[in-house]
Amino acid sequence: xxxxxxxxxxxxxxxxxxxxxxxxxxxxxxxxxxxxxxxxxxxxxxxxxxxxxxxxxxxxxxxxxxxxxxxxxxxxxxxxxxxxxxxxxxxxxxxxxxxxxxxxxxxxxxxxxxxxxxxxxxxxxxxxxxxxxxxxxxxxxxxxxxxxxxxxxxxxxxxxxxxxxxxxxxxxxxxxxxxxxxxxxxxxxxxxxxxxxxxxxxxxxxxxxxxxxxxxxxxxxxxxxxxxxxxxxxxxxxxxxxxxxxxxxxxxxxxxxxxxxxxxxxxxxxxxxxxxxxxxxxxxxxxxxxxxxxxxxxxxxxxxxxxxxxxxxxxxxxxxxxxxxxxxxxxxxxxxxxxxxxxxxxxxxxxxxxxxxxxxxxxxxxxxxxxxxxxxxxxxxxxxxxxxxxxxxxxxxxxxxxxxxxxxxxxxxxxxxxxxxxxxxxxxxxxxxxxxxxxxxxxxxxxxxxxxxxxxxxxxxxxxxxxxxxxxxxxxxxxxxxxxxxxxxxxxxxxxxxxxxxxxxxxxxxxxxxxxxxxxxxxxxxxxxxxxxxxxxxxxxxxxxxxxxxxxxxxxxxxxxxxxxxxxxxxxxxxxxxxxxxxxxxxxxxxxxxxxxxxxxxxxxxxxxxxxxxxxxxxxxx
Numbered sequence: 001x002x003x004x005x006x007x008x009x010x011x012x013x014x015x016x017x018x019x020x021x022x023x024x025x026x027x028x029x030x031x032x033x034x035x036x037x038x039x040x041x042x043x044x045x046x047x048x049x050x051x052x053x054x055x056x057x058x059x060x061x062x063x064x065x066x067x068x069x070x071x072x073x074x075x076x077x078x079x080x081x082x083x084x085x086x087x088x089x090x091x092x093x094x095x096x097x098x099x100x101x102x103x104x105x106x107x108x109x110x111x112x113x114x115x116x117x118x119x120x121x122x123x124x125x126x127x128x129x130x131x132x133x134x135x136x137x138x139x140x141x142x143x144x145x146x147x148x149x150x151x152x153x154x155x156x157x158x159x160x161x162x163x164x165x166x167x168x169x170x171x172x173x174x175x176x177x178x179x180x181x182x183x184x185x186x187x188x189x190x191x192x193x194x195x196x197x198x199x200x201x202x203x204x205x206x207x208x209x210x211x212x213x214x215x216x217x218x219x220x221x222x223x224x225x226x227x228x229x230x231x232x233x234x235x236x237x238x239x240x241x242x243x244x245x246x247x248x249x250x251x252x253x254x255x256x257x258x259x260x261x262x263x264x265x266x267x268x269x270x271x272x273x274x275x276x277x278x279x280x281x282x283x284x285x286x287x288x289x290x291x292x293x294x295x296x297x298x299x300x301x302x303x304x305x306x307x308x309x310x311x312x313x314x315x316x317x318x319x320x321x322x323x324x325x326x327x328x329x330x331x332x333x334x335x336x337x338x339x340x341x342x343x344x345x346x347x348x349x350x351x352x353x354x355x356x357x358x359x360x361x362x363x364x365x366x367x368x369x370x371x372x373x374x375x376x377x378x379x380x381x382x383x384x385x386x387x388x389x390x391x392x393x394x395x396x397x398x399x400x401x402x403x404x405x406x407x408x409x410x411x412x413x414x415x416x417x418x419x420x421x422x423x424x425x426x427x428x429x430x431x432x433x434x435x436x437x438x439x440x441x442x443x444x445x446x447x448x449x450x451x452x453x454x455x456x457x458x459x460x461x462x463x464x465x466x467x468x469x470x471x472x473x474x475x476x477x478x479x480x481x482x483x484x485x486x487x488x489x490x491x492x493x494x495x496x497x498x499x500x501x502x503x504x505x506x507x508x509x510x511x512x513x514x515x516x517x518x519x520x521x522x523x524x525x526x527x528x529x530x531x532x533x534x535x536x537x538x539x540x541x542x543x544x545x546x547x548x549x550x551x552x553x554x555x556x557x558x559x560x561x562x563x564x565x566x567x568x569x570x571x572x573x574x575x576x577x578x579x580x581x582x583x584x585x586x587x588x589x590x591x592x593x594x595x596x597x598x599x600x601x602x603x604x605x606x607x608x609x610x611x612x613x614x615x616x617x618x619x620x621x622x
Contacts, residue, residue: 018073025067026060028129029095033059036121055103059122062102063095070094071195085131087192092127152176154215155207156196157231159183162245163219164194179211204231208238214535218244232532241535277498278577281505285365285407286311292363293318294348294396295370297325299458300411302332303497304367309333315340317361319354319370321347348392351399358403366400367500368393369411371427378423379557383603383611389426390433391603394596397437401448409504410434410452412512414489414563417454419619421559422612428619431512432589433596438510451507453500454583455515456489456563465523469530477539477548479527482555487562489517490526503580512583514572520562524550591618 033056038044067073070091100119152175156163159181170176181198183189188198199207207213216235218228221244232242291308295301296318302325308316316339320326323345330343342361346353348370357363371389372378378385393410400408412431415424431452438450457464465488472479496515503513528538531548539546555561572581589595595618602611 021073022064024133025064025072025130028133029060029063029126030056032126032129033122035125036118039121040115040118058102059095059099062098063092063126066095066098067091088131088134089127092123092130096123096126152215153179153211153213154217155180155182155204155211155213157182157216157218158220158223159185159188159193159196159198160220162221166217166219166245167194167196176215179213180207182207182216204234205238208235208240213240215241215243218242221245229529232529236532236537239535239537242533278502281502281577282307282311282498285501285505286313288312288314289364289406290315290361291317291365291367292357292361293367293369294320294392295368295411296320296343297322297329298369299464299493300496300500301367301369302329303493304369304500305329305333307494307497307501308367309336309339309341312338313340315342315361317341317357317363318343319346319348319357321345321370347388348396349388351395354396355399355403358399358405363400363403363405365407365409365504366396366405367409367411367504368396371411371430373413373423375415375421375423375559376556378426379421382422382608382615383606385422386426386599386611386615387603389423390429390596391600393430393433397434397450401437401441401446401450404446404448406448407504407507408434408437408448408450409500409507410450411500412452412454414454414456414517415560417563419616421557422615425615425619429596429615432592432619435510435512436589436592442509449504449507449509451504451509451511451513453503453513453515455491455496455499456517458491458493458496465526466530469527473531473534473536473548478551479531479548480551480553481523481527482553482559483561484524484552485561486523486555486559487520488523489520489563491515491517499577499579502577503575506575506577506580506582513575514581514583516579516581 034046070087072088072091096119099122154170154176156166156178160183163181163183167178170178178196181193181196182201182204183198184201185198186200189200191198216231218231228242235242286308291313293301293304293308293316296305297320301320305316305318316333318326318330318333318341320329320343326343326345330341333339333341344353344357346357348354348368358366370392372381372385378389397408397410410430413424413427415421416427416431417424419425419428431454434450434452438448441448441450469479499515503511503515506513527550531538531550536547537543539549572583575582595614599611599614599618602614
């Protein structure tokens with residue numbers, strides 16, 4: 001019965017609850033003043049004259065506007081902070097002073113002065129009753145809603161507009177108790193914003209210990225990667241999870257902001273300088289065109305599909321060999337308005353299926369993302385890797401040329417540079433095949449453009465290290481590394497897709513574009529940061545009581561200690577885009593067709609040692 005009543009009260013509109021609180025304060029103030037006079041004169045008679053009634057009515061008339069001005073009716077009682085007591089004391093003190101001034105101004109006391117004990121009694125009684133009623137209501141509401149054990153102490157970094165939205169949202173939605181703001185602005189430190197105290201960043205560690213904070217929410221979307229990294233390092237080892245919110249322009253209301261709080265993505269700590277996309281390049285490449293994406297259900301392929309769909313293509317053709325992956329991306333794109341999507345379940349090496357798709361849909365642009373990319377798996381299944389990555393590229397590039405496709409873009413990899421594994425070698429072969437096709441288009445004057453875009457690892461892609469680390473952390477560890485000194489280039493998958501399309505728009509035919517990947521990242525640093533972002537500590541010889549251990553397992557077959565984007569650092573030419581470079585052309589390979597025939601013959605015979613020999617011998621120094 002009581003729980004139902006409390007839920008009913010909690011469900012009332014905010015304006016109704018505020019009105020009830022005001023009326024309750026009116027009653028308390030009147031009773032407090034009557035009790036003050038009664039105690040002073042040792043009589044409990046009710047007010048007997050008009051002057052008595054006016055005197056008592058003056059108390060709420062003076063006090064309520066002061067209470068409202070000081071924010072007593074903005075706070076949500078269920079989440080009333082302990083420091084609100086000081087605000088109530090300030091409010092009642094001002095209210096009593098103004099009431100005394102009003103009494104003397106109106107000369108309600110005809111003889112003698114107002115007894116000095118009455119204002120003091122009035123102040124003491126009203127303060128106790130107003131503060132006590134609010135904290136009693138808070139205890140009852142929290143206990144009745146069953147939330148006393150569910151509120152997680154949290155700090156909000158940033159007391160700006162987004163931070164205020166966040167605090168108000170949690171007051172409505174519950175789940176977290178915001179115990180303070182952290183803000184660099186010294187002008188507001190020590191003050192209350194939205195009923196929450198603002199602290200200096202220098203007090204971060206102390207506040208975590210004092211309040212038992214389990215979560216730090218960054219409410220400054222534009223906070224630099226370096227500053228985020230500093231925050232992460234400061235809370236490391238304290239069991240505090242780091243969360244973030246999206247851009248303030250994306251936040252619609254309080255309820256939405258709670259749903260949009262997310263973990264800080266690891267790419268936010270990479271320190272890559274963002275460069276706005278060249279919308280003219282994207283528009284020229286996609287708008288009004290019929291676009292085909294191979295490997296449309298993969299990590300890069302699906303992100304390319306999302307990007308293409310936003311730039312109003314005439315039609316988007318999805319070519320994918322994996323049924324579930326095709327179903328998933330097709331279902332996602334089907335929710336978008338005004339996008340014509342055609343899903344085709346077929347392998348890129350299926351000549352008949354690819355030829356039909358290109359001819360039937362009159363494809364103008366091809367993004368060839370289909371490939372086997374997982375290094376250990378391709379190493380263990382070398383012939384299938386060669387067949388898909390090399391033969392598949394040969395099939396679709398030949399058919400695209402014959403079909404008159406305007407632009408063909410190969411999605412390559414930094415592993416194609418001086419490859420030590422089958423996957424990287426197949427990508428280098430694919431680059432040579434596409435470059436050969438570009439030369440043929442140039443010789444015949446068709447105006448077709450064939451190019452490749454080479455880049456490193458994308459964060460969160462299928463089979464990459466980031467989702468693997470997330471799974472291992474979720475299981476409680478250990479997190480496995482192959483070598484403590486191993487480095488890799490990383491970029492976000494969204495940035496990679498945008499740069500691929502922009503690079504292809506810059507193509508003159510035969511280009512191999514290199515995306516600026518920033519600085520290489522130590523994989524161990526990546527693992528440690530991900531552990532800290534999840535709110536855990538690293539267990540090692542220096543911290544034997546840490547949560548998650550990092551274990552070195554040893555290099556896998558074909559793995560490199562570091563990756564490169566080009567053969568010669570001096571061969572990279574800058575383009576008109578700050579994040580896109582062009583590798584200096586090394587000409588065509590006159591023996592490519594002969595080597596490819598030998599490789600196909602070895603694959604058909606199932607002779608893996610011979611196929612490997614042909615694979616690597618041909619691309620040495622190419």
